[in-house]
Amino acid sequence: MSVVTCNGLTKEFGRKRALNNLSFQIEENKITGLIGRNGSGKTTLLKIIAGLIKETSGKIEVFSEKPFNNLTISANAIFIHDQMNLPAALNLKEILGAAANFYENWESNLAQRLFDYFSLNPSQHYQDLSNGMKSTFNTILGLSARCPLTIFDEPTTGMDAAVRNDFYRAVLKEYIAYPRSIIISSHHLNEIEDLLEDILLIKDGKEHLHLPAEEFKEWAIGIQGKKAIINEWTKNRDIIYTKNIGHDQSYVVVRSQFSNQEWQQARANGVEFSPVTASDLCIYLTSKTEGGIDDVFNQG
Amino acid sequence: MNLNLDGTKPIYLQISEWLEREILNGHFESDQKIYSQYQLAEIFNINPATAAKGLNILADENILYKKRGLGMFVASSAKEMILNKRKNETLKRLVQEIVLEAERLNVSRDELIEMIKAAKIGEVET
Numbered sequence: 001m002s003v004v005t006c007n008g009l010t011k012e013f014g015r016k017r018a019l020n021n022l023s024f025q026i027e028e029n030k031i032t033g034l035i036g037r038n039g040s041g042k043t044t045l046l047k048i049i050a051g052l053i054k055e056t057s058g059k060i061e062v063f064s065e066k067p068f069n070n071l072t073i074s075a076n077a078i079f080i081h082d083q084m085n086l087p088a089a090l091n092l093k094e095i096l097g098a099a100a101n102f103y104e105n106w107e108s109n110l111a112q113r114l115f116d117y118f119s120l121n122p123s124q125h126y127q128d129l130s131n132g133m134k135s136t137f138n139t140i141l142g143l144s145a146r147c148p149l150t151i152f153d154e155p156t157t158g159m160d161a162a163v164r165n166d167f168y169r170a171v172l173k174e175y176i177a178y179p180r181s182i183i184i185s186s187h188h189l190n191e192i193e194d195l196l197e198d199i200l201l202i203k204d205g206k207e208h209l210h211l212p213a214e215e216f217k218e219w220a221i222g223i224q225g226k227k228a229i230i231n232e233w234t235k236n237r238d239i240i241y242t243k244n245i246g247h248d249q250s251y252v253v254v255r256s257q258f259s260n261q262e263w264q265q266a267r268a269n270g271v272e273f274s275p276v277t278a279s280d281l282c283i284y285l286t287s288k289t290e291g292g293i294d295d296v297f298n299q300g
Numbered sequence: 301m302n303l304n305l306d307g308t309k310p311i312y313l314q315i316s317e318w319l320e321r322e323i324l325n326g327h328f329e330s331d332q333k334i335y336s337q338y339q340l341a342e343i344f345n346i347n348p349a350t351a352a353k354g355l356n357i358l359a360d361e362n363i364l365y366k367k368r369g370l371g372m373f374v375a376s377s378a379k380e381m382i383l384n385k386r387k388n389e390t391l392k393r394l395v396q397e398i399v400l401e402a403e404r405l406n407v408s409r410d411e412l413i414e415m416i417k418a419a420k421i422g423e424v425e426t
Contacts, residue, residue, distance in 0.1 A: 031347060169345060176338050176348060194311060197349040214310055214350055267400060275309075 001028045003149055003181040004049055008058035011044050011205075018044040020205035021058065026183065026198070031175060033196040033213070034185040037286045041205040042185045043081070046153050049183070050079035062149065073149075075104065080142035081153035082135065086126045092137060093122035096144075103145040105178075111144035114170065118163070131158030139167050143174050152184045156191075164188070168195055189279040193217075199278065203286045216278050221256040224249065225271040233266055241284035242291055253284055311346055315354025320363070320382045323374055330376040334364060361385070 004026040011019040018041045026032050036042045047053045048060055051067035051074065060067060067073045086095055096115065100106040115122070118136050129137065135157050142150055152171075156164045172195055175182060186192050193199070196213040211219065220240055223230060227250045234252050241253035253276055258266070267273070276284075289295045319334065328334055335343070340351035355372055358364040363381050364372040375381070402412045 030349075172341065172345060172347075176341060194344075194346045194350070197347045212349070213347070214312055214353060217310060268403075270404070 002026060003028050004060075004062050004183075006058065006060045009045075009048070009055055009060050010057045011041075011048060011053070012056045018205055019048075019055075022202070022205065022207055024200060024207050024210050026181065026200070028181055029179040030197040031171070031182045031184065031195055032198045032200055033189065033192055034183055034200050034202070035189055035282050036185075036202040036208075040202050040286065042202065043153055044205075045202070046079060046081070046151050046183065046185065049149075050077055050151055052079065075102075076147055077149040077151065078103070078142055078145045078147040079151045079153070080138045080155055082131075082138070082157045084126075084134075084138055084141075088125065088127055091123050091125055092120055095126065096140075099141055099145065103147060105146035107144050107146055110174075111140055114140045114143065117166075132160060132163065133158075135159050136163060136167075139170075143170060146174075146178055146180065148180050150180055150182045152182070152186075154185055154187065156186065156188065164191060168192060171195060189282055190277065193278045201282060201285060208285060213278065216281065217275065218256060220253050220276045220281050220284075221258075222251060222253050222274040222276050223266070223271055224251045224274065225266075225269070229269050229271060233271060240281070241287070243294065253281070311344075311350050312353035312357065315340060315344065315346075315351055316357040319354065319358060323363070323378050324382055328374045330374055330378065332374050333370070334372050334374055336371050 002025040004024075006025075007023045009019055009022040010017065020041075022041075022045065034042050034046070044053070048055050049062055049067060051062070051070050054068040062070075062073050063076060065072055067077075087098070090098065092115070096108070096111050099111075100108055118133075118140070120133065120137060120140075126134065126137065135155060136159060139152065139155050142152055142155070156167060159167065168191065171182065171184075184192060184196070189199075193213055193216075199209070199211055199213050199216045200207065201209040209216070209219070223233065224245070227244070227248050230250050230252055234254055237254045237257070239252055239254055243251045245251055263273075284292075291298065322328055322334075334355070337348045337352040337355055340346070340354065341348040344351070355364065359366055359372060361381065363375055363378045365375050366372055398412070402409075407415075
């Protein structure tokens, strides 16, 4: 069963098209990573899924309902992001108490244990926390709510590496114990990729790739060797990224669609193959040019 | 064991190879229940679906068998199958690599065979 279905989803802000004819489905009880560059429309998409803003056109269904201003969605989905609007008059402890009234599955024991583990101060107010502490508190809300749909938009902003690792482990443990649909958007794909079942990559408000995380890693391959040989090998292939090394070597990332024979022939010609990490692949796929930043410096 | 998370080898393959080593080392006997996908996910901090994929590779090769609702168990000839597989696939591939590299370096067949013999003797000596 799918939790989120969208078809031709489009969102415009004035003349700017943030989402452009986006279509995909997210299945139930999976951890999906939403990946994209700054300004690619990730947050807009998540806000629409959470029902905070309304789409301009196209179809969007969450739990088979239209999410905008929908009470079922509000009760069953939690949207964690770095602009959380939490009551300034309440201290952290009181916010946790209030949250328990909103979410049916709220697990106060978990909230308390995480709260203590991360050494948060119950009498402090949210607006006085550092960025990292705010993010930590947000994720406690997100995990303890145990909502069937849990959305984390850049949850680790400001967190140090140790807290980020703790958070990822906490997500995994909670997910194993209480499976639910989780969407995480993050710039740290290398840190979260092992946690993910699926990767949804968007570029310019459009779906670019939607694959199981494991397939994503095998989707492309890096080949390196003498420029002339590499050019020959990549002539009729989808080139994703190109970089020149030294004066006669080049490194090219292509779709991994080689027959066994081609593979052996290439290796006999001194072509070296290397896997492309998921996070590098995302950078290459979402880049505007094949050469990346180097193109800026390569004029003439 | 730590997984090699730099992307050079798919995680599910690392999981299935680790399980094979566990079986070869005698940590799991025939007909003993092996780790579940959730246990593996916890041990290695990975998505349970990835862990399941590692288990399924071994089930497809009949090294593990499924009991409905109970999990996966070690087949009685698991050790033999793993050893055979390593010989016929892993070793063969490594030999191919060696031959290819020897060709690139203009090392003759006889010279290569001598090198292999010497390597073996060296290993015994050390």
